[in-house]
Amino acid sequence: MTIYDACESSPQIRLSRRMRIALFFLVEGVAALAIGFAALFVSFDPVWSAELPQQAVLRPSDARSGSLLFKTDDGYKDALRLGIDVDLTVSGPTVRARVTQIFRNPTKDWVEATYVYPLPAGGAVDTLKMVVGDRIVVGDIKERQQARAIYEQAKQNGQKAALTEQERPNIFTNSVANIGPGETVLVQIEYQEPVQQNGNEFSLRVPMVVGPRYNPRPVVQSVDLRADGSGWGATTTDPVPDRDRIASEVLDPATNAPVNPTNITVHLNAGFPLGEVKSHFHQVKIESLDNTTRVVKLAEGPVPADRDFELTWKPAAEKAPSVGLFREHVGNSDYLLAFVTPPSVEQAQQKQLPREVIFVIDNSGSMGGTSIIQAKASLLYALGRLQPTDRFNVIRFDDTMDTLFPAPVAANSANIGNATSFVSAIQARGGTEMVPAMRAALSDTNHDDADHVRQVVFLTDGAIGNEQQLFETISALRGRSRVFMVGIGSAPNTYLMTRAAELGRGTFTHIGSVEQVDERMRDLFAKLENPAVTSLSAKFSDATADLTPSALPDVYRDEPLVLAAKLDKLAGSVEIKGRIGDRPWSVTLPLANAAEGKGLSKLWARRKIADAEVARTTRQATPEDADKTILALALEHQLVTRLTSLVAVDKTPSRPDGEPLKLSELPLNLPAGWDFAKVFGERPSLPATPTERRAEAGDGKVQLAALKRSPVATQSPGTIQLPKTATDAELKMVAGVILLTVSLLLLVFNRRQTSPQ
Amino acid sequence: MRRFILPLAFALIGLILFGQGAYIHAKALVAQVLLERAFTQSIATGQLVKPWSWADTWPVARIEVKRLHASAIVLAGSSGQALAFGPGHVEQTVDAGQPGVAVYSAHRDTHFRFLKDVTIGDEIDVTRSDGKMFRYRADRSAVVRFDQSGIDPITDKYELVLSTCWPFDALTSGPERYLLHATLIESGS
Numbered sequence: 004m005t006i007y008d009a010c011e012s013s014p015q016i017r018l019s020r021r022m023r024i025a026l027f028f029l030v031e032g033v034a035a036l037a038i039g040f041a042a043l044f045v046s047f048d049p050v051w052s053a054e055l056p057q058q059a060v061l062r063p064s065d066a067r068s069g070s071l072l073f074k075t076d077d078g079y080k081d082a083l084r085l086g087i088d089v090d091l092t093v094s095g096p097t098v099r100a101r102v103t104q105i106f107r108n109p110t111k112d113w114v115e116a117t118y119v120y121p122l123p124a125g126g127a128v129d130t131l132k133m134v135v136g137d138r139i140v141v142g143d144i145k146e147r148q149q150a151r152a153i154y155e156q157a158k159q160n161g162q163k164a165a166l167t168e169q170e171r172p173n174i175f176t177n178s179v180a181n182i183g184p185g186e187t188v189l190v191q192i193e194y195q196e197p198v199q200q201n202g203n204e205f206s207l208r209v210p211m212v213v214g215p216r217y218n219p220r221p222v223v224q225s226v227d228l229r230a231d232g233s234g235w236g237a238t239t240t241d242p243v244p245d246r247d248r249i250a251s252e253v254l255d256p257a258t259n260a261p262v263n264p265t266n267i268t269v270h271l272n273a274g275f276p277l278g279e280v281k282s283h284f285h286q287v288k289i290e291s292l293d294n295t296t297r298v299v300k301l302a303e304g305p306v307p308a309d310r311d312f313e314l315t316w317k318p319a320a321e322k323a324p325s326v327g328l329f330r331e332h333v334g335n336s337d338y339l340l341a342f343v344t345p346p347s348v349e350q351a352q353q354k355q356l357p358r359e360v361i362f363v364i365d366n367s368g369s370m371g372g373t374s375i376i377q378a379k380a381s382l383l384y385a386l387g388r389l390q391p392t393d394r395f396n397v398i399r400f401d402d403t404m405d406t407l408f409p410a411p412v413a414a415n416s417a418n419i420g421n422a423t424s425f426v427s428a429i430q431a432r433g434g435t436e437m438v439p440a441m442r443a444a445l446s447d448t449n450h451d452d453a454d455h456v457r458q459v460v461f462l463t464d465g466a467i468g469n470e471q472q473l474f475e476t477i478s479a480l481r482g483r484s485r486v487f488m489v490g491i492g493s494a495p496n497t498y499l500m501t502r503a504a505e506l507g508r509g510t511f512t513h514i515g516s517v518e519q520v521d522e523r524m525r526d527l528f529a530k531l532e533n534p535a536v537t538s539l540s541a542k543f544s545d546a547t548a549d550l551t552p553s554a555l556p557d558v559y560r561d562e563p564l565v566l567a568a569k570l571d572k573l574a575g576s577v578e579i580k581g582r583i584g585d586r587p588w589s590v591t592l593p594l595a596n597a598a599e600g601k602g603l604s605k606l607w608a609r610r611k612i613a614d615a616e617v618a619r620t621t622r623q624a625t626p627e628d629a630d631k632t633i634l635a636l637a638l639e640h641q642l643v644t645r646l647t648s649l650v651a652v653d654k655t656p657s658r659p660d661g662e663p664l665k666l667s668e669l670p671l672n673l674p675a676g677w678d679f680a681k682v683f684g685e686r687p688s689l690p691a692t693p694t695e696r697r698a699e700a701g702d703g704k705v706q707l708a709a710l711k712r713s714p715v716a717t718q719s720p721g722t723i724q725l726p727k728t729a730t731d732a733e734l735k736m737v738a739g740v741i742l743l744t745v746s747l748l749l750l751v752f753n754r755r756q757t758s759p760q
Numbered sequence: 761m762r763r764f765i766l767p768l769a770f771a772l773i774g775l776i777l778f779g780q781g782a783y784i785h786a787k788a789l790v791a792q793v794l795l796e797r798a799f800t801q802s803i804a805t806g807q808l809v810k811p812w813s814w815a816d817t818w819p820v821a822r823i824e825v826k827r828l829h830a831s832a833i834v835l836a837g838s839s840g841q842a843l844a845f846g847p848g849h850v851e852q853t854v855d856a857g858q859p860g861v862a863v864y865s866a867h868r869d870t871h872f873r874f875l876k877d878v879t880i881g882d883e884i885d886v887t888r889s890d891g892k893m894f895r896y897r898a899d900r901s902a903v904v905r906f907d908q909s910g911i912d913p914i915t916d917k918y919e920l921v922l923s924t925c926w927p928f929d930a931l932t933s934g935p936e937r938y939l940l941h942a943t944l945i946e947s948g949s
Contacts, residue, residue, distance in 0.1 A: 028771070028775075109859070723850060723852065723853065723861075723863060723909050723911045724906060724907055724909070725850070725863070725865060725904075725906045725907075725909050725923045725937045725939075726838040726839075726840075726843060726848065726850065726865050726906075727840070727906070727925070727933055728843065728865050728866060728867050728868055728872070728923065728924045728925040728933075728937065729867060729868055729869065729924075729925035729930070729932075729933035729934075730784050730844075730867050730869055730870065731781075731784075731932075731933075732780075732781040732782075732784035732785055732869055732870070733781065733869050733931055734781070734931045734932065735777045735778065735780045735781035735784075736777070736778050736781030736782065737781075737931065738774070738777045739773075739774045739775065739776070739777035739778025739779070739780075739781060740774065740778060741774070742770045742771070742773050742774025742777065743770070743771055743774035743775065743778070744774075745767075745770050745774075746766075746767040746768065746769075746770035746771035746774060747767070747771075749766060749767035749770065750764070750767045753763045753764070753767070
C-alpha cells in the first residue's frame with residue numbers, strides 16, 4: 004500500500020524532497036559560514052598564546068619584530084653605520100693586513116665618528132688612508148699631541164679628517180670628523196705582523212672585537228706620604244687613567260641585531276708546499292691556486308665582529324722547516340728576521356725535575372657563558388696530567404679570591420680529588436681583580452727548594468684595563484717562577500697574554516673553543532714537562548747588529564726563537580747558542596742565503612719599541628729614556644705607538660660654517676659566548692629603546708674597489724628564509740564541493756532506484 | 761531511511777571542508793577591513809594601532825598596485841598567524857625606503873593573488889605607518905626555493921621583494937616561492 008501511495012503521489016513528493024535537500028544545503032552552508040565568522044572574533048586568544056613560545060625560540064635575531072613597538076624614526080636615524088673589510092696577505096714569514104672601515108652616515112646631521120677596535124699585539128701600524136668621494140688622503144705620522152691638535156683644528160675648520168691612535172698595543176681608536184649627511188667615508192689602515200709558529204703549525208689571528216674590560220676603581224683616599232717626614236706626598240693614581248678611551252657601548256645581543264659586519268680575505272703564500280689549512284671559528288671557502296698558495300674567504304659572506312678569526316696552516320711535509328732566514332734592504336741598512344726551532348730532546352734522555360704548579364683560574368663575570376666551561380675543562384685536564392711527585396695548588400679569583408690549600412700540596416689522589424670538586428663548583432661572576440691573584444700565585448713559600456721547577460698556569464680572558472699594574476707585579480715578584488698564560492674565549496686580550504708570558508718567561512696558549520681544550524692543553528703540557536732551551540745568545544761574525552729582543556727569551560718545546568736584527572752589512576753568519584736542559588746546543592746560519600722578505604724593518608722597529616716598553620716596566624730604563632727611544636723609532640719607521648698617531652686631513656673644507664657636529668661612538672658586539680648579564684648586571688626590566696643599527700658591508704663598494712687592487716669579494720646569497728605562503732583554503736573548498744556533489748549523486752541514485760516501483 | 765545516511769554524511773563533511781576554506785577567505789577579507797581602519801588611524805596619530813584588542817601584530821605599511829586596483833595592509837612579522845590576516849613584513853629585513861631589501865610575503869590565494877598579474881614595469885606604492893610613501897618599479901621576477909632566496913639583505917640599493925608561493929594555481933603548498941623584485945624610483949612624499 005505504501006509503495007502504491009508513493010508511486011501515486013511521486014511528482015509532488017519528489018519536488019518537496021528536492022526542496023528539502025536544497026534547504027538543507029542552504030542551512031548547512033549558512034551555519035558553516037556563521038561558525039567561521041564567530042571563530043574569527045572569539046576563538047583566537049587561546050590559539051595565539053599556544054603559538055607564543057615558538058616566537059621566543061626565534062630570539063635574538065627575531066628581536067626586531069618585538070622592538071618595533073619602541074622603535075622611533077629618530078632612534079633609527081641616530082645610528083651611524085660601519086662595515087669592515089679585512090684583507091690579509093701572507094708572504095712567507097710576514098702578514099700584511101689592510102683593514103678598511105666604511106663609515107656611513109644615514110642621518111641628517113654632520114657627524115664625528117669614533118670606533119675602538121683591536122689589532123694583533125705585535126702588529127706594526129704604518130699606513131692610514133682616508134677616501135672621500137674619489138679623493139684619497141694619505142695620513143702622516145706625528146707625535147700624539149701634535150696629531151690630536153691637527154685633527155681638532157681640521158674638525159673646527161669643517162674639513163674631513165681621520166686620526167688613528169693607540170690606546171694599548173692591541174687597542175686602537177679611529178676618529179673621523181665631519182661625515183656629512185648621507186655620506187660614506189672610508190678609512191683604511193695597514194699593518195705588518197710576523198706569522199706565529201708552534202711546532203708544525205703556522206698561524207695568524209685577526210682580533211675583531213674589544214671585550215668589555217674590568218677597570219679597578221681608583222682608591223683616592225690613600226695617600227703616600229714621603230718617608231722623610233716632610234709632609235709631602237701624592238695620592239695614589241687611578242689604575243686605569245684612560246678608562247673612557249677603551250670603553251665603548253656594548254650592545255645586548257638579546258635585544259639587538261649584531262652590528263659591524265666584517266669581511267675577511269686571506270691571500271696565503273706560505274713559501275712551502277701546504278698541507279692542511281684550517282679556520283677555527285669561521286666557515287671559510289679555500290681556493291687552491293698552486294701547492295704553496297691559497298685564497299681563503301668567508302663562506303657565508305660578512306660576519307658580525309664578535310669573535311677572533313684564526314687561520315692555521317701546516318706544511319705538506321712531515322716536519323716543518325726548523326730554520327727560516329729572511330732579509331730586507333731599507334735605506335742604508337739591512338734587516339734580518341730569523342726563525343730557529345731548536346731540536347726537541349726526548350724525555351727519556353733527560354732526568355725530569357718534579358714541578359710545583361700553581362693553577363690560577365679567572366671566574367669573573369666576563370668569563371661567563373662558554374669561557375668558564377673552557378677554563379674549567381682545561382684546568383681539570385691539567386689536574387689529571389700531574390705526576391705523584393709534583394706539588395700543586397689552585398687559586399680562583401673574581402673581585403674576591405680563594406686559595407684551595409694553605410701551601411702547595413703533593414699531587415696524590417686525595418688532593419687531586421679535592422681540587423677537582425673545588426674546580427667543578429666554580430661559577431662565573433663579579434669583577435676581575437687580577438693583580439692580587441697574580442701576587443698570591445707568585446708568592447713562593449719554599450724558594451730554597453731547588454728540586455722543584457716552579458710554574459704558574461694562569462687561565463683568563465685578560466679582560467682588564469690595568470694591564471700595566473699586572474706587568475709590574477710580574478716583573479717585581481716573578482723570582483724563580485715561570486708564568487704560562489692560557490687565554491680563554493672568543494676574544495681574549497692577546498697583548499696582556501703575550502706580554503705577561505714574556506715578563507714571566509713562559510708561553511701563551513690560546514683556547515678559543517671547548518674542542519680546542521685537549522689539543523692545546525697537550526701542547527702546553529709538552530712545554531711544561533720538557534726542558535726549555537735556556538741561556539740563548541746570538542753572535543754575528545762580521546756584521547754589527549742591533550738585535551731584538553735584546554735579552555733572548557727561553558724557548559719551550561716546539562716553539563721557534565724569533566730574532567730581528569738591523570745590520571750594517573749583509574755578510575758572514577750568525578751563530579745561535581743555548582742549552583737544552585744540561586746539554587749545549589748551537590746552530591750557524593750563513594746570512595748570504597737569506598731570502599727576500601717584506602716589511603721586516605717595520606717588524607724590527609715594532610719589536611724594539613716593545614723592548615723599550617718592557618724596559619720601562621721593569622725599570623731598566625727611565626721612563627724619559629724609554630719614551631725617547633720609542634719616539635725616535637716610531638718617527639723613523641712611521642709607526643703608530645703610545646706616543647705617535649697617524650693623522651689625515653682633507654684640504655677642502657666640507658662642513659659649512661654654523662652647522663653643528665655630533666659625536667657618535669660606534670657600539671660594539673658582546674664577544675661571542677659571553678653572558679651579558681654576568682658582565683653588566685641584570686638587564687633593566689624595560690629594555691632601552693633598541694634601535695636598528697645593522698651596518699652595511701656593501702657600502703661604498705665602488706670607492707673600496709678603487710682603493711684595493713683586488714676586487715671586493717662578492718657577497719654570497721643572504722640567509723633570508725621565506726615563510727610558507729599558501730593556505731589550504733582552495734584545497735578544502737574543492738574537496739568540500741566534490742563531497743557535496745558525491746552526496747547529491749548518491750541521493751539522486753537512491754531516488755532512481757526506488758522510483759520505478 | 762538508512763539509504764540517506766551515507767549521502768548525508770558526505771554532505772556534512774563536504775560542507776565543513778567548504779566552510780573552512782570559505783572561512784580562511786572570509787578571515788582574510790574581514791581582517792583587511794579592520795587593518796585598513798587601524799592603519800589609517802596609525803598614520804593620523806603617528807602611533808602604532810592594533811587592529812583588534814587582542815592582536816599581537818600591527819599594520820606597518822600599505823602595498824598598492826594602482827594599475828590592478830589591488831591593495832593590502834602589511835603586518836609586522838611573517839608568522840602563520842599574521843599571514844592569515846594580511847601580508848607580513850619578513851623579519852630581519854629593512855623597512856620600505858631604507859637601504860637594503862624590504863621583503864613582504866603573503867598567501868598566493870588571498871592577499872597576493874594579484875601578484876600573478878603584476879608585470880615588469882608596474883609601479884608598486886608602499887606607504888609606511890609614518891605616512892611616507894615610496895614608489896617602486898617591478899624589474900624582475902624569479903622562482904626560488906624558500907631557503908635559497910638569493911636575497912642579499914645588506915645591499916646598499918633600495919629594493920623591495922614581494923614573495924608568495926609558486927605555482928600560483930597549485931592546491932598544495934610546496935617549497936618553491938615566486939619573488940617579484942622592485943627598485944625604488946621615488947621616495948618620501
